Amino acid sequence: MATKKAAATRERLSSRTGSPGTGSRGAANQRADALRNRAKILAGAVTAIRKNPDASVADIAAEAGVGRQTLYGHFRTRPELIDAALLESLERAEDVLSEISLDGDARDAFQRLVASSWVFVDQSRAVLAAAQKELSPGRIRELHEKAEARMRGLLERGQAEGAFRSDLPVSWLLTTTHVVLNGAAEEVRTGKLDPDDAPWFIDAILLPAFTHDAHSEQGR
Template sequence: MRKGTERRPSARERNRRSILDAAQAVLREDPDASLDEVAARAGVVRRTVYGHFTSRHDLVVALVRAASADFVEQVGEVDPDAPDPAGELAATLLRTWSTSRRYGPVIALARRTADDEIRAAMAPFHTIMIRLLENGQRAGVFSRHVAAPVLAEVLQAGSMAYQHAAQDGRWDGDEADVALGHLLTLGVPVADARAAVARATAA
């Protein structure tokens, strides 16, 4: 490869990307969609899909891994030990909401299986969030009535609820509203929660 040039993706790589994009769109519309429907949306035959993914389960796992990588990339600059855990959490939610909405239906589908491989794919994101929640609990900013790992699950369920409401047209808020809602769920007083979201937005 000559210096200054970039390698073009192969036809196989392009097909894989096309299948993943199609699967994400199809499963958002219908979590029970078949591989035939994914193949049709991607513009390939079913055999091509099986050339990349041996089963529907493998395809969902691949999507969750892509979501995890995207989440970790977006969360990469967060400091779980920040002196302002409320502002840090708000900033994290502001950065990751678009990714959460894009992959939310697929992650919700994957979580129904309680698959160890899927949980492992999301582990880096959960680890960062749990550390940040523990920091906030130690500082007395977040509620300590339950352990941080449980709170992380509560927040994820809340995010899913916001996504479903937005998809159904029952809610038209934005990422700032999600951040505020999560901080209130964590026991942060309303005025302090609004101030934290304002700090995160300004940053």
């Protein structure tokens, strides 16, 4: 009797939940759908903000092709969404920049790093501008820590080896690099500069400025 009751119970459960394994497959499909929606929302955020820096949550949802309810299921607020979009942009950049060799002559390494860095500055510029309105300065610095540490380490090594001028603090060299990279991105955005020429223009400004004292200080 117990066996018959157990079999009947299993049959009832099976009719409600499907065959064994169906529940786990359904959960996996839901997770996959959620991941796809999240990726669509983040991509939509970048595109919408490029078009309009003040793009609303509704604008972003429309750009992503999802409903606002779906968007809010992933991100409760616009600042939270902007934070995630900037983080993803920086993580993509990190995947590429971490593979760049910084060995050898510091000036050559600097050129290699700048050639790749400016592209990501261009891609994330609009999101960063939105983030500066929504997030705290501390959070933005935190998100940029890896990229800044890489550039800072290279500049410090260059100063120690005499490749870069040492009469200016590394913090100023970092700031100058940031300004020039963003300037190049803006010139490309407005059609005043060809993207393929941007690295050359950046080097033409930064390298002479950073290496000025490599020769002049010897005569002091």
